[in-house]
Amino acid sequence: MMAGMIVRRFFQLILLLVGISFLVFTSMYIAPGDPATIIAGPTASQSDIDAIREDLGLNDPFLVQYGRYISGVLHGDLGYSYQTKQPVWEAIMTRFPNTLKLAIASIIVAVIIGVVAGIISAIRQNSWFDVSSTVFALAGISIPNFWLGTVLILIFAVNLQLLPVGGLDQPFYTAEGLKQLVLPAITLGTGSAAMIARMSRSSMLEVIRADFIRTARAKGLRERTVIWVHALRNAMIPVITVIGLNFGFLLGGTIITEQVFAINGVGRLMVQAIAARDFPMVQGSVLLVATLFVLVNLIVDIIYTFIDPRISYD
Amino acid sequence: METGAAVNTGHAAAGLRRKKEKMYITTIKRLLKNKLAVVGLVIIAIQVLMAIFAPWLATHDPIKQNLSAAELPVFSDGHWLGTDNYGRDIWSRIVYGARISLVVGIVSVSLGLIGGVVLGLLAGYYRKLDGLIMRIVDLLFAFPGILLAMLIIAILGTGLINVAIAISIWSIPTCARIVRGSVLSVKNREYILAMKALGASNARIIIKHILPNCLAPIIVFATMRMATAILSAASLSYLGLGAQPPTPEWGAMIAAGQAFMWTSPHMTVVPGIAIMLVVFAFNVVGDGLRDALDPNMDINQ
Numbered sequence: 001m002m003a004g005m006i007v008r009r010f011f012q013l014i015l016l017l018v019g020i021s022f023l024v025f026t027s028m029y030i031a032p033g034d035p036a037t038i039i040a041g042p043t044a045s046q047s048d049i050d051a052i053r054e055d056l057g058l059n060d061p062f063l064v065q066y067g068r069y070i071s072g073v074l075h076g077d078l079g080y081s082y083q084t085k086q087p088v089w090e091a092i093m094t095r096f097p098n099t100l101k102l103a104i105a106s107i108i109v110a111v112i113i114g115v116v117a118g119i120i121s122a123i124r125q126n127s128w129f130d131v132s133s134t135v136f137a138l139a140g141i142s143i144p145n146f147w148l149g150t151v152l153i154l155i156f157a158v159n160l161q162l163l164p165v166g167g168l169d170q171p172f173y174t175a176e177g178l179k180q181l182v183l184p185a186i187t188l189g190t191g192s193a194a195m196i197a198r199m200s201r202s203s204m205l206e207v208i209r210a211d212f213i214r215t216a217r218a219k220g221l222r223e224r225t226v227i228w229v230h231a232l233r234n235a236m237i238p239v240i241t242v243i244g245l246n247f248g249f250l251l252g253g254t255i256i257t258e259q260v261f262a263i264n265g266v267g268r269l270m271v272q273a274i275a276a277r278d279f280p281m282v283q284g285s286v287l288l289v290a291t292l293f294v295l296v297n298l299i300v301d302i303i304y305t306f307i308d309p310r311i312s313y314d
Numbered sequence: 315m316e317t318g319a320a321v322n323t324g325h326a327a328a329g330l331r332r333k334k335e336k337m338y339i340t341t342i343k344r345l346l347k348n349k350l351a352v353v354g355l356v357i358i359a360i361q362v363l364m365a366i367f368a369p370w371l372a373t374h375d376p377i378k379q380n381l382s383a384a385e386l387p388v389f390s391d392g393h394w395l396g397t398d399n400y401g402r403d404i405w406s407r408i409v410y411g412a413r414i415s416l417v418v419g420i421v422s423v424s425l426g427l428i429g430g431v432v433l434g435l436l437a438g439y440y441r442k443l444d445g446l447i448m449r450i451v452d453l454l455f456a457f458p459g460i461l462l463a464m465l466i467i468a469i470l471g472t473g474l475i476n477v478a479i480a481i482s483i484w485s486i487p488t489c490a491r492i493v494r495g496s497v498l499s500v501k502n503r504e505y506i507l508a509m510k511a512l513g514a515s516n517a518r519i520i521i522k523h524i525l526p527n528c529l530a531p532i533i534v535f536a537t538m539r540m541a542t543a544i545l546s547a548a549s550l551s552y553l554g555l556g557a558q559p560p561t562p563e564w565g566a567m568i569a570a571g572q573a574f575m576w577t578s579p580h581m582t583v584v585p586g587i588a589i590m591l592v593v594f595a596f597n598v599v600g601d602g603l604r605d606a607l608d609p610n611m612d613i614n615q
Contacts, residue, residue, distance in 0.1 A: 019453040024465065031469040138350075142594035144545055146552045147568055147586035154575055154582070252458030256549050260572075271553050274468045282468045286461060294456050 006302060013298055020290045021073065025066050028279045034058075035279060038082050078284035083276050088284035092266055096288070098168045099265035102188060102257060103250045105172075105181045109189035110196055110250075111243055117193070118200025119235075123227055125205065133197060140194030145253060149187035149260035156183060166261035188257040192246040199242040204235040237307055244300025248293040344606035351602025357595035364412035374403035376410045377560040385578045396580045398571065400560075404580070407562035408588055414563050415592060418478045419544045423536055425482035426543075430489025431532065435520055437490065438497025447490070454487040463546060467555050474547075474563070477556040481543050492535055496528035530607040537603055541596035548589050564589050 036053040037044075044052075053059060057068060072079065078088035117137075121130040157165040163179050170177035207213065208231050216226045255267030262268075266285050273281035345351050364371060373392070380401035388396045395404040437447035454462065466480035500506060501524070509519050548565030550556040557563030559570065564585040571581030 016452065016456055019449075020456050023453060027465050027469050032471075138594060138598065139590070142541070142545075142590050142597055144548055144552075144565070144568075144586060144589050144593070146549060146565070147582070147589065150568060150572055150575065150582050151586065154579055158576060248458050252460040255460060255464070256553065259553055270464065271555070274464060275472070275554060277468075279468070282465070286457075286465050286468075289461055290457050293458050293461075 005305065009298055009301065013294065016294055017291060020294070021070060021287060022066065024283055024287050024290070025069055028283045029062060029065070031277075031279060033277055033279075035082070038277065073287070078287070079280035081273075081281045082278045083273075083281070088280050091269060091281065092284055092288055095265050095269050098263055099251075099254050099258070099267060101168065101172055101181065102184055102254050102263065102265060103247065105185035106189035106250050106253075106257075107192065107243070107247050109185045110192035110246060113189070113193040114196025115200050115236075115239065118197040118239075119204050119227070119232070121197070121201045122204035122208065122235075130201075134201075137194040137197045140190045140197075143190065145187050145191055146256050146260050148190060149183065149257060152183045152187060153260075166263065168261070168263040168265070184257050184261045184263065187260065188250055188253050191253070192250060195246060196239060196242055200235065200239050203238045204231060207231045207235040210234075237304070240304060240307065241300060244296060244303075247296050247300075251289055251293055251296075341603075341606045345599075345602050348602040348605065350598040351606075354595035354598035354602065357591050358599065361412050361416055361592055361595070364409050365416045368409045368413050372403075372406035372409045374406045376402065376406040376562040378402065385574065385581075387578070388580050388584075395584050396578070398567075398581050399574050399578065402560075402562075404567075404584055407567060408564070408585065410562040411564045411567065411585065411588065412592075414474070414557065414561070415544050415547065415589070418474060418481075418547045419540045422478040422481040422543045422547070423485060423539045425479065426485025426539065427489055427532065427536055429482065429486040431493050431525075431528075433486065434490040434493025434528075435497060435524065438494040438501065439516070439520055439524065444494075448494070451487040451490050454483070459484045459542075460546065460549065463550060464555065467550065472555045472558070474551070474557045474561070477547050477550045480550070481546050484546075485539050485543070489532070489535055489539075492531045493528050496531060497524055500524060500527045534600055534604045534607065537596055538600035541593045541600065544596070545589065545593045 034049075034053075036049045036056065036058055039056075040049045040052050057065060060068075069079075076089050078092070080087055081091060084091070117133045121133045124130055153165055156163045163183055164176075166180075168177075168180050168184070170180055172178060172181060208227070213226060213231055216230045217223075221230075254265055255270060257263070258265040258268040259271060266289065270282060270285040270289075272278075273285065345355075380397070382401065383393070383397050384399055384401040386393050386397040386401075388394065390396055393403050393405065395408065397403055398407070433447050433451065437444045437451075457465070462484050463477070463480035466483055467476055470476040470479065506519060506523060509523060547556060548563070548568075551563045551565035552569045554566075554569065557566045559566065567585040568582050571578070571585070574581050
């Protein structure tokens with residue numbers, strides 16, 4: 001059953017990836033601007049441009065070009081940047097670790113703050129903690145994260161001088177590297193923490209009213225055991241989906257956070273590439289982030305069925 | 315016989331209209347009981363007023379430079395929110411920025427709704443189109459929203475109008491799913507089958523009888539989407555992909571202010587608060603509307 005589900009999901013994944021690559025390739029194909037002219041530069045003659053055009057296979061039919069791009073992608077060849085002439089794959093891979101580091105650090109921040117705040121809110125419903133965390137959660141969803149990042153820099157880097165202003169060039173296991181991660185992770189994680197907190201709260205509220213919790217209490221179990229063992233396990237099921245969805249959301253959010261903290265990641269690369277109309281670079285980085293997003297969602301779905309066997313995707 | 319039927323339907327229609335009016339009134343009453351939603355409504359009203367009366371509310375020309383009054387702090391004489399590095403009055407820029415953010419929000423949400431409603435109705439009503447349309451929707455869902463918007467900006471080029479279009483496309487998949495779900499839930503009800511038996515055209519059934527049933531979830535979605543759209547437009551402008559200088563757009567103002575954080579933090583703080591208030595307002599009103607339109611929902615959750 002489970003194995004069948006995973007195989008089926010895997011085939012769906014492949015179809016989806018084909019769709020994504022087609023959409024991304026088509027977008028760049030219809031985008032204005034002739035690649036040959038861009039590569040040749042402003043001083044090139046028409047015959048130079050024609051030569052480059054022939055060389056790149058830009059005169060071939062659309063589907064042939066798409067096929068060639070896909071076979072390249074499968075071999076780790078995403079083409080060359082118009083701007084730097086560097087291989088796109090190489091450029092992305094040198095920046096990818098930073099993006100991943102940022103996304104993982106942020107999801108850790110978001111899960112810890114979100115789950116703890118949500119649960120405490122639920123077990124002390126309508127207490128001052130609950131009210132203030134609900135207000136914070138609403139604010140967390142509404143704060144533009146680029147602005148939050150700027151304000152955090154202003155407070156902790158400019159005024160208090162406790163943490164660095166930006167960059168993410170030190171290894172994460174050194175004190176310097178960790179310090180560099182703190183502000184970006186909080187900046188990016190706050191919105192997700194708020195969503196996770198709201199979800200944990202409502203899910204926990206539902207579970208602690210259930211019969212089996214009353215039974216557990218009636219058995220004379222300590223309140224701590226009831227909440228953190230019996231209730232938590234059941235309350236976490238919907239929360240995991242929210243966490244999974246948020247991981248994807250964070251991957252998108254890194255684009256902005258990298259810009260705020262001048263972190264050399266894939267997102268910043270993408271923004272620069274869009275501004276410079278460097279299509280192979282845009283294509284490659286969008287493809288990578290979208291693929292990761294889809295993979296994360298698939299993993300969340302699979303974890304979901306493991307935790308809650310009642311769920312099936314038939 | 316024929317006139318009798320007409321009178322009857324006339325009666326029924328009038329009754330229905332009264333019932334609908336009553337429903338609107340109860341919804342509004344319930345919404346007004348929600349304190350947060352009322353705060354949100356007030357903020358939205360202020361933004362709308364600022365947007366409409368921008369030329370009268372602004373004390374200065376929002377893009378006119380005055381280098382002799384550059385980087386004045388808040389509560390300066392004649393510039394109560396201070397000035398930026400070019401000596402432009404920040405209050406006036408905020409007021410015009412309210413107009414930009416509201417217009418971009420409305421345009422992108424409307425475009426997204428049109429696309430989403432049409433796709434959702436077609437997918438829900440015509441079985442043959444369902445598979446194809448929903449696969450396209452799934453494909454759009456495979457992109458984190460901001461990424462999809464950036465891909466579209468990469469095609470169309472930077473600028474505010476392109477940002478609005480990019481954000482609208484990102485609303486389509488969610489909206490299409492909501493509408494499709496509503497259509498499927500009413501499609502086989504007796505009154506729809508009766509309309510078909512009476513020979514009503516598909517277009518008439520969809521527009522007059524199915525669409526009104528989807529209205530509540532669409533209204534909630536649109537309100538929440540305004541928050542996302544305004545936030546995303548500001549983010550894209552912050553990244554330099556949206557409004558270009560000297561346009562008084564809030565996100566672009568924050569980006570410009572970052573370089574002056576040491577000397578003039580108000581250049582970044584003020585527009586940030588503006589964005590936050592507006593996004594917060596649309597979020598809480600959306601939440602409130604959802605609770606008000608669906609009496610079965612537990613308000614505590």
